[in-house]
Amino acid sequence: MSIGTIHGVGLGPGDPDLMSLRAHRLLTGAKHIAYFRKAGRTGQARAIIDGLLHPNVVEFAMEYPITTEVPVTDPQYNEVLSRFYEECAAHLRALATGGEDVVVLSEGDPFFYGSFMHLYTRLKDDVPVQVVPAVTGMSAAWTATGSPITWGDDVLTVLMGTLSADQLTERMKTTDALVVMKIGRNIEKVCAALTAAGKYDDAWLIEYASMPGQTVQRLSEAAGQITPYFSIIVVHGQGRRP
Numbered sequence: 001m002s003i004g005t006i007h008g009v010g011l012g013p014g015d016p017d018l019m020s021l022r023a024h025r026l027l028t029g030a031k032h033i034a035y036f037r038k039a040g041r042t043g044q045a046r047a048i049i050d051g052l053l054h055p056n057v058v059e060f061a062m063e064y065p066i067t068t069e070v071p072v073t074d075p076q077y078n079e080v081l082s083r084f085y086e087e088c089a090a091h092l093r094a095l096a097t098g099g100e101d102v103v104v105l106s107e108g109d110p111f112f113y114g115s116f117m118h119l120y121t122r123l124k125d126d127v128p129v130q131v132v133p134a135v136t137g138m139s140a141a142w143t144a145t146g147s148p149i150t151w152g153d154d155v156l157t158v159l160m161g162t163l164s165a166d167q168l169t170e171r172m173k174t175t176d177a178l179v180v181m182k183i184g185r186n187i188e189k190v191c192a193a194l195t196a197a198g199k200y201d202d203a204w205l206i207e208y209a210s211m212p213g214q215t216v217q218r219l220s221e222a223a224g225q226i227t228p229y230f231s232i233i234v235v236h237g238q239g240r241r242p
Contacts, residue, residue, distance in 0.1 A: 004096040006123055007103045008110040010134025011048045014211035014230075018135050019048075026103050026132065027052050032095055034060040034088070035105035036115045038067055044230070045105035060102075062088045081118075089122035096127035108137045113160075113181065138179045140209035141232040144216045150177045152240025161186035165193055172197035177237030183227045190233065191219065204234045 007026050012018040027033070027049055037043025043061065065084050066077065095102050110116040110131050123129050138158065142149040150156050157175035159168060161182045172178060172193055180190055183205075194200040203219035208230050219233060 001099045003127055004098070004100040004102065005128040005130055006092055006096055006119075007101065008106055008116040008120060008129065008131045009103050010106050010109045010114075010132050011045055012135040013108060013137040013140035013209050014044070014048060015140070016048055016052070018140070018210060020132060020134060023132050023134065024052070028054070030054065030057055030101070030103040032058045032060065032100055032102040033105060034062060034092060034102055036062045036064065039063045045107050048107070049105065060091060085118040085122060089119050092119065093123060093126055096123075106134070109134045112136050137209055137230070138181065138232055138234075141179070141206040142234050142236070144206050144209050144214060145204050145234060145236070147236050149179075149234065150237045150239065154237030154239035156237065161190045165189050168193035169196045172199055176239055178203075178233075178235035180233040183231040183233060184229055187227045191223075194219070194233075194235075199235050202235050204236075205231060206234060207231045 009023045009026055010020070011023060012020075030053065033053065035043050035045045037046065046059075046061075062084075065080050092102055092104070104110075104116055104119065106114045106116040108114060110120070111133070116131075120129055120131070154176035156177040156179070157171055158179045158181065159171055161168075161180055161184070163171075168180075168190060173196075178199065183190060191200060194203050201220060205215075205217055205219045205222045205227065207213070207215045207228055209232060211230065
């Protein structure tokens, strides 16, 4: 029996029209799909491809055992998620060794802060794994602002809002262009760091980039509002240009 292939398929930032042709081909022909989601939710990745799948496709929903209940600095966080990823990988490995191809959905690009990476490292030495790259969420976010993110020799830095205030401030001070992800409950800390770095007034907040409900506004105009999970902050570079 031939061994099946695990396909880590990047779906792009949310708009199905921004999906690659390869991703579309794999999805419409898939017999098995797998995707991450929060317990009790449809899952953003699954929602993006609604209507594209064969009616008889077999779905494997991988529900996170924890999200924000345990701080990432707590050893329990890694222990729980490690077991979870091992269990998910074991299920996918069994399908592949049984001759089945599986399409694993990934929001944005699979190799850019995606959960698929944790499956990839556990599977790549055992079964064939192929990765389909995609447009990132941050690309959709800065495009939504209507301004280029970098010019000339601008240096672009991508930061996670989960970093400490000191780390955020230090990195922000030394870059030309900036993207901050994983905002959510970290918004006050991120705003304080942007202020300390002298970049607050130049920052933009983009919510649900390329998705229904997209909003684009100056961060200073959004002060005090609750930022959803799918939020990205952008500061444009102003470097050399002809």
